[in-house]
Amino acid sequence: MLFRRWNMWILMLLGSASVVNSTRLVANITGPTVDLGYSRYFGSTLSSGVNQYLGMRFASPPVDDLRFRAPAEPLVVEGLQNATTFQPICLATGTKLPSTTQAEDCLFINVWGPSAATVDSKLPVWVYIQGGGYVANSNSNYNGSTVVAISGQNIVFVNFNYRVGSWGFLASEKFGGDPRHAAFLSAGFYILIIFSGGRDDGLFVGGIGESVFFPTQPEVSNLEWQFERYANATGCAGSPDELECLRSKDVATLQSANIASPYPGRSASPRFYWTPTIDGVFIQDYPYRLIEQGKFVKVPIMFGDDTDEGSAFAANASSPADVATFFQNNYPNLTDSDAEAINAEYPLMPPLPKHAAYFPSASAAYGESTFTCPGNYISQAFSAANEYRVWNYRYNVLQANNVQGGLGVPHTFESPAIFGLGNANDNVNSSYKTYNSEIIPVVMNYWISFVRGLNPNSYKYSSAPKWDALDDGRNGSRRLLLQTNATQMEEIPQDEAERCDFWRTLVIAMNQ
DSSP: OEEEEOSSGGGGGOOOOOEEOOSSEEOSOOSOEEEOSSOEEEOEEOTTSEEEEEEEESSOOOOGGGTTSOOOOOOEEOSEEEOSSOOOEEOOTTOOSSOSSEESOOOEEEEEEETTOOTTOOOEEEEEOOOSTTTOOTTTTOOOHHHHHHTTSOOEEEEEOOOOHHHHHOOOGGGTTOGGGGGGOOOSHHHHHHHHHHOOOSSOSEEEEESOOOOOOOBGGGGHHHHHHHHHHHTOTTOTTHHHHHHHSOHHHHHHTOOOOOOTTOSSOOSOOSOOOBOSSSSOSOHHHHHHTTOSOOOOEEEEEETTTTTTTSOOOSSHHHHHHHHHHHSTTOOHHHHHHHHHHSOOOOOOTTSOTTHHHHHHHHHIIIIIHHHHHHHHHHHHHHSSOEEEEEEOOOOHHHHHTTOOSOTTTTHHHHHOTTSSSOOTTOGGGTTTTTHHHHHHHHHHHHHHHSSTTTTOOTTSOOOOOTTGGGSSOEEEEEOTTOOEEEEOOHHHHHHHHHHHTTTTTTTO
């Protein structure tokens, strides 16, 4: 999540190009409208006093000759267009066609803002970059109306789609080294803080990283096998111009090849197959190296993770050998010796329901290596550079079915608490409607407070405790433990810090 103050939120959407006809024209409708320069959109005003604009274009449809290119300026459309319904999200890896909710033409943005806001309001803008591991828009179309209303009409909320899977992260030197190709590699806050070697272009003034992760991130030259597999699967291998061949194919052919497969020499597909890659321009080196060198944008941040980040991804391992295989399938440059060291660091742990004996070890190891330790490292680096401008959290809200299923507090379980009931991926049986309901105002107002004042305490919920910055007092790293009716500060345990030190010895082998 990024935050920026614009004179008026529509300024972020301006563009120009040639005139085309619209398939969503409306007429004789009263209500809020916005003129983006290239298009005029009609939205809706909610009973909460929030104006809502859904499914507005921020780029030309990335189809045909615009496939595998940086986003082009949005086309000019004459007449008033309907912005009252969400539009399709981008095609995910493995999605079967036809689909009513996903499409190649998917570059849409949603905006919520106070209906009373004017050009002179200069409200903070909460820009939410959804997750999905670069293979899906998994947090798509979250509804930002509640956070705008709860803020007292003091913020604007924006979210948007971006291309994922092969549509957004297909890497090859055949792209010609054009740095513009990397322009749509925008998933994940950590990429934005290290892009172009940490050059600060004033794009944002602060950020929140929720369950930021470091998958393996090879150089382009080490991913040619991935491109060739894709070209083979689409019938374009050996063509005089394989990229042009791919652009000529129909969507179904390309989507059928948008699947994961094992790394060369490995036995199973990784959890995250399509990922950002080091191109030397947009992403100049591995994240750990760039952060160690201080090459990141230095702004106030909130970072944190769920207690059991690895439980949604880990293999249901029955033995140390299974744990080793799982890690080598996901981080293919790990040696057998590296895998042995991982097993030594994460020996047999207490059992968890509905899982094999070594699942707890695999889950803990994957959660810390890929999520928790990168987040801690970023937080500590920012703290050293920003002097008390970093706030870290651990989300530990328990839901019965998660615990009974052996998942603990899984990846991104805090989302419904951030956005409010019915606005995120919460289901009808969610504990947030019953015994965990009291955590919602606590979490939501910390987030809103940070967006408004770059400090989670400025506008926090009245009964919520003060959230100390990471290194207040310099007596060890402290983070906020978020849990229902028991939110409090805690020290980051020494044994966790030592395990994170262990993972730092493997970051080169893991391409992190």
